[in-house]
Amino acid sequence: MKRIVFLFLFIFILSFKFGTVYGYKIVVLGSSTAAGSGPKDISNAWVNRYRTFVQSINPLNTVVNLAVGGYTTYHIMPTGNKTPNGRYYPDTIRNITKALSLNPQAIIINMPTNDIANGYSTIEYMSNFAVIVALASQANIPVWITTSQPRNLATNLRDSLILIKSKINDTYQEKAIDFWTTIANPDGTINKLYDSGDGIHLNDNGHAILFQRVVNAHILDITSDRNDNADTLYPTIFVSSKGSNVTLSFDMNRIADSKFAIYNLLGQQIYNTSFKTSNIGFNLIQTTIKDPGVYFAILSYGKTNVAVKFVK
Numbered sequence: 524m525k526r527i528v529f530l531f532l533f534i535f536i537l538s539f540k541f542g543t544v545y546g547y548k549i550v551v552l553g554s555s556t557a558a559g560s561g562p563k564d565i566s567n568a569w570v571n572r573y574r575t576f577v578q579s580i581n582p583l584n585t586v587v588n589l590a591v592g593g594y595t596t597y598h599i600m601p602t603g604n605k606t607p608n609g610r611y612y613p614d615t616i617r618n619i620t621k622a623l624s625l626n627p628q629a630i631i632i633n634m635p636t637n638d639i640a641n642g643y644s645t646i647e648y649m650s651n652f653a654v655i656v657a658l659a660s661q662a663n664i665p666v667w668i669t670t671s672q673p674r675n676l677a678t679n680l681r682d683s684l685i686l687i688k689s690k691i692n693d694t695y696q697e698k699a700i701d702f703w704t705t706i707a708n709p710d711g712t713i714n715k716l717y718d719s720g721d722g723i724h725l726n727d728n729g730h731a732i733l734f735q736r737v738v739n740a741h742i743l744d745i746t747s748d749r750n751d752n753a754d755t756l757y758p759t760i761f762v763s764s765k766g767s768n769v770t771l772s773f774d775m776n777r778i779a780d781s782k783f784a785i786y787n788l789l790g791q792q793i794y795n796t797s798f799k800t801s802n803i804g805f806n807l808i809q810t811t812i813k814d815p816g817v818y819f820a821i822l823s824y825g826k827t828n829v830a831v832k833f834v835k
Contacts (some may be wrong), residue, residue: 548585675722681711
């Protein structure tokens with residue numbers, strides 16, 4: 524608890540020195556898998572793992588989880604949506620309208636099996652996704668959609684899950700996240716290695732695979748700035764160290780007068796440099812840090828400040 528308080532105090536100090544230090548906000552819409560069902564340890568659920576991951580890159584990054592067990596795509600449809608008879612009405616505090624109101628940089632949707640288990644058609648399933656993605660696109664917010672997941676249902680329903688998996692991959696391509704391969708048997712049932720025991724949810728190891736697939740989607744690399752400079756992409760900073768040598772690499776979408784500073788947890792500046800990015804795209808800075816510990820690197824250009832936490 525003391526560490527958390529100190530961390531946010533440190534961030535406040537950085538904000539005082541640099542102005543606003545930005546973080547990404549990612550909203551998750553989903554059902555029980557996204558809500559955390561399956562693992563024995565809730566911290567191993569894929570959303571919780573992902574939150575820890577994005578905050579290890581920048582402590583100001585946030586993952587807002589709106590998922591609820593049992594939900595279908597109808598639950599997350601826009602507020603005011605005309606719902607067909609026999610289908611659920613949108614949950615106005617857990618749907619796409621609510622997600623957009625949070626002004627995120629990205630949205631992840633994880634609705635793997637409930638529509639099919641409830642007997643909804645694959646056409647309904649995909650049509651609902653199309654409406655949701657179109658609404659987000661109007662707000663210039665990218666959406667990633669996980670594929671269906673295996674579930675120990677009747678054969679015809681498992682066939683529908685397999686079809687949905689293919690349709691999501693074909694429709695959303697690089698914005699589709701594979702939640703099927705490895706964890707599914709050829710017949711659409713859950714591989715026993717990853718079954719939590721109920722034939723519906725995945726265990727800790729299964730969620731570890733889902734988490735890594737979300738990381739591999741590189742959502743942080745391409746989400747856009749939702750602040751005043753809407754056409755500016757946040758550069759993603761990568762840090763590597765070997766001995767006392769530290770390498771900071773980052774992508775820029777414009778040539779700009781920039782500054783890089785590194786602080787320790789005491790708020791002491793141990794490195795700073797001013798430079799003009801020489802090219803759009805990959806840039807590299809190298810320095811040395813002798814003492815092991817936790818550090819923050821701050822990249823500043825114009826009114827934009829991006830922070831990354833790293834451990835040496």
